[in-house]
Amino acid sequence: MKKILVPIDFSEHSEYALQVASQIAREHHAGIVVLHMLGVSESVMAKSEEEEIQEANYYMKLAKKKIKNFLEKEYLRNIPIEGIIQNYKIFSEVNQVAQENDCGLVVMGSHGTSGLSRFFVGSNTEKVIRTSEVPVLVIKRPHESFKVQKMAFACDLELEYASVYHKVAAFAELFSAKLEVFYVNILGANYMGYSDIEKRIKDFNGAIGEEVPIRIYNYHSVERGIFNFCFEQGVDLLAITTHGRKGIAHFLAGSTAENVSNHAKLPVLTIKL
Structure with missing residues (x-):
């Protein structure tokens, strides 16, 4: 840089x-x-x-x-x-x-x-x-x-996110930070079963060309799930993907925009898809 x-x-x-x-x-x-x-x-x-x-x-x-x-x-x-x-x-x-x-x-x-x-x-x-x-x-x-000792990348496991993962991993290396990749599995009608998630993880790892451990976090909304995961894991920096002119709202479509006081001030790294 x-x-x-x-x-x-x-x-x-x-x-x-x-x-x-x-x-x-x-x-x-x-x-x-x-x-x-x-x-x-x-x-x-x-x-x-x-x-x-x-x-x-x-x-x-x-x-x-x-x-x-x-x-x-x-x-x-x-x-x-x-x-x-x-x-x-x-x-x-x-x-x-x-x-x-x-x-x-x-x-x-x-x-x-x-x-x-x-x-x-x-x-x-x-x-x-x-x-x-x-x-x-x-x-x-x-x-x-x-200081960034632990980074987290909130990923929805779409194959198009593969290129973003490599950019996030490069930043984690830049900060000498441990990187956690996780997916928020929404409880309710959109909840994915174990076999479906395993397939998506396998396909995603195939797209990025390496076996990356991906954690599944079950929660009732994407937004609170992201922040709760970061809080529980002691994350210093959250990385998320944006979708250009669609904005951040696309990433959070369907989520409950509620305040999570513990992480209202968490630094966020955004990388455009």
Whole structure:
């Protein structure tokens, strides 16, 4: 990993992301690219050309000053940092910046507090996740020491997830973490029997080209099952797959979007299918 992209809006949550990114960058000798989306309003753009230039320059200078102050952190000392300010209005541009700057990871703060679905849906974080070809690490609280000893990958055993598994495994290796792969078997009408699950596990292992132990966790909803499993297993980082423009809601279709207080602040790594 050469560089890590951190979108910032100068909030405490973007500072949480920057703090974690600094620890990862220092550990792996990587640089950090800080992105601020200026978002000059349409009212500015509707003014005369001269007024537009003057006002845009004013906001640009203000943003540069705020970034300079924002980056005056002891934990960033000796880490190569680049600052980018753009007048972006759509969040797919974050992916473009990541690609252009050869960033292998996006680290982003989120203020969501009500489980996985509320964690993402409707937020700027979710908008970035839906369009990012680069894995996105979502951080919700400060981490003075970001250590990942155990990762968990929530997988629905579809064969298309095979490519995602290898990316997750690479991140587990990057963090020197033990990786647990698990499937939430929903109790009720959609419950799968032992033989059906065994076949899906066999087919999935065939698709990824290795025998990976996959744990089955029986629960009445996907979301609570994911968080309960992470809590019981002492997981430090949860990895899940997103489906592009379908968003995180597709992953959670049919689940109960309930808050799991024990893991409301669990870091989540999202990787696009």
